[in-house]
Amino acid sequence: MSETNEPTSGLSRRKLIGAAGIGALAVGAGAGGGYAVGRQSDEPTAGVPDPDAEPIPFEGVHQAGIVTPAQDRLYFVALDMTSEERADLISLLKDWTEAARQMTQGNDVGTFGAVSGSPFAPPEDTGEALGLPPSGLTVTVGFGRSLFVDAKGKPRFGLDGKLPAKLKELPAFSGDQLDPAISDGDLAIQACANDPQVAVHAVRNLVRIAFGRASVRYSQMGFGRTSSTSSAQVTARNMLGFKDGTANIKVEDKKDVQDFVWVPKEDGPDWLVGGSYLVSRKINMRIEIWDREPLEGQENIIGRAKGSGGPLSGGDEFAKIDFKKKNDRGAPVIDMKSHVRLAHPDFNKGAKLLRRGYNFVDGSDGLGQLSAGLFFIAYQRDPEKQFVQVQRSLAGSQNDLLNEYIVHVSSGLFACPPGVGRKGYWGEGLFA
Ligand SMILES: C=CC1=C(C)c2cc3[nH]c(cc4nc(cc5[nH]c(cc1n2)c(C)c5CCC(=O)O)C(CCC(=O)O)=C4C)c(C)c3C=C
Ligand SMILES: [Fe+2]
Numbered sequence: 363m364s365e366t367n368e369p370t371s372g373l374s375r376r377k378l379i380g381a382a383g384i385g386a387l388a389v390g391a392g393a394g395g396g397y398a399v400g401r402q403s404d405e406p407t408a409g410v411p412d413p414d415a416e417p418i419p420f421e422g423v424h425q426a427g428i429v430t431p432a433q434d435r436l437y438f439v440a441l442d443m444t445s446e447e448r449a450d451l452i453s454l455l456k457d458w459t460e461a462a463r464q465m466t467q468g469n470d471v472g473t474f475g476a477v478s479g480s481p482f483a484p485p486e487d488t489g490e491a492l493g494l495p496p497s498g499l500t501v502t503v504g505f506g507r508s509l510f511v512d513a514k515g516k517p518r519f520g521l522d523g524k525l526p527a528k529l530k531e532l533p534a535f536s537g538d539q540l541d542p543a544i545s546d547g548d549l550a551i552q553a554c555a556n557d558p559q560v561a562v563h564a565v566r567n568l569v570r571i572a573f574g575r576a577s578v579r580y581s582q583m584g585f586g587r588t589s590s591t592s593s594a595q596v597t598a599r600n601m602l603g604f605k606d607g608t609a610n611i612k613v614e615d616k617k618d619v620q621d622f623v624w625v626p627k628e629d630g631p632d633w634l635v636g637g638s639y640l641v642s643r644k645i646n647m648r649i650e651i652w653d654r655e656p657l658e659g660q661e662n663i664i665g666r667a668k669g670s671g672g673p674l675s676g677g678d679e680f681a682k683i684d685f686k687k688k689n690d691r692g693a694p695v696i697d698m699k700s701h702v703r704l705a706h707p708d709f710n711k712g713a714k715l716l717r718r719g720y721n722f723v724d725g726s727d728g729l730g731q732l733s734a735g736l737f738f739i740a741y742q743r744d745p746e747k748q749f750v751q752v753q754r755s756l757a758g759s760q761n762d763l764l765n766e767y768i769v770h771v772s773s774g775l776f777a778c779p780p781g782v783g784r785k786g787y788w789g790e791g792l793f794a
Pocket of ligand 1: 600609643647702706707736738752768
């Protein structure tokens with residue numbers, strides 16, 4: 363297994379297949395006939411470079427979609443197994459791995475894809491990504507605690523002894539209003555891309571492949587990444603209008619990535635080494651109330667300037683925060699209950715997270731208010747020492763000033779296995 367590998371071969375969505383040409387339909391008989399129709403060629407439009415044409419490598423030591431520079435769109439889905447058969451779980455993980463391998467490289471799912479198979483059988487690929495480039499698609503999977511043990515603690519799928527000690531249920535936090543229907547799950551898929559159609563196509567096909575073995579529990583679409591995971595990216599803004607992700611772990615911070623993101627051998631279990639834990643929290647915002655808060659108040663709540671993103675203690679966006687600085691009345695310039703102070707490693711036993719969240723707007727509620735917020739995602743090596751530590755500091759009406767404007771409504775914790783090589787499949791080590 364290497365960190366990066368060349369794309370695998372497959373049926374390119376963008377290649378003109380056969381000599382029939384645009385719009386022509388080749389008709390034949392039998393599943394192996396190769397009925398090909400292509401709608402686009404690989405030729406770029408003259409003078410317009412396509413930044414999304416180059417796929418992100420699927421194979422590697424770690425799964426893509428964690429330290430990979432955060433794309434602009436998310437489609438997150440949690441599923442529950444509908445079969446209790448170990449063989450079904452294994453075959454599902456194998457089928458998902460192969461499909462993700464193909465889709466992330468800009469190829470159709472299957473041997474004949476969307477339009478090259480038998481006209482008498484449903485296509486292997488649903489087709490809505492035909493003609494679209496890879497668009498930076500990454501597909502990342504995770505396993506929930508309920509995949510390993512049922513509600514009574516009885517092992518499922520013969521996975522006795524495989525449950526990671528750190529894959530505990532997250533504790534209840536003050537102020538949580540969690541809806542079980544949109545929380546947890548046996549399996550999670552995080553599909554990220556720069557084109558929402560490509561992310562949706564990926565999830566739709568994986569859900570379709572799962573039919574008879576697993577079904578959707580809940581899903582969430584996200585737009586506008588709220589974190590940068592590379593210092594080459596500009597910091598994007600969240601729905602509160604603030605730059606979000608300034609102090610995030612970036613892929614270039616090699617030591618932080620090593621210390622805070624990947625599960626090392628000494629932590630175990632063996633099958634998870636090189637993987638990571640994903641925490642998801644859907645956080646609704648009382649956005650209309652926030653919008654009535656004066657600028658000074660908004661900045662005091664976050665602890666940073668809304669325009670530049672710099673700390674209120676002074677300096678540009680990436681200046682070190684001076685929590686000791688006082689104003690002329692002798693009060694701390696950075697409020698003791700500001701979000702950045704309570705979330706900062708200095709006040710959380712050194713804990714850091716790799717945040718990878720997205721904005722969402724799920725239409726409007728019955729009161730004419732936007733159902734908007736942040737679908738928070740964070741990766742870490744140890745959920746208790748990292749997410750739980752920080753969220754305990756933030757939660758509750760006596761803590762983070764931001765809590766007046768937000769409410770956590772969904773929660774998930776998933777163990778994401780390491781990456782795969784040319785032949786492996788996700789979670790293979792679980793069945794060794
Ligand atoms: C438990 C972890 C965190 C939750 C939940 C969370 C929710 C949340 N955050 C914002 C907006 C911002 N967060 C910022 C910084 C920041 N947030 C967390 C953790 C959680 N946030 C951390 C660890 C940090 C970095 C702290 C530091 O080291 O300085 C910022 C500032 C810019 C930045 O550094 O990213 C903003 C803005 C919202 C709106 C929100 C819930 C809806
Ligand atoms: Fe935050």
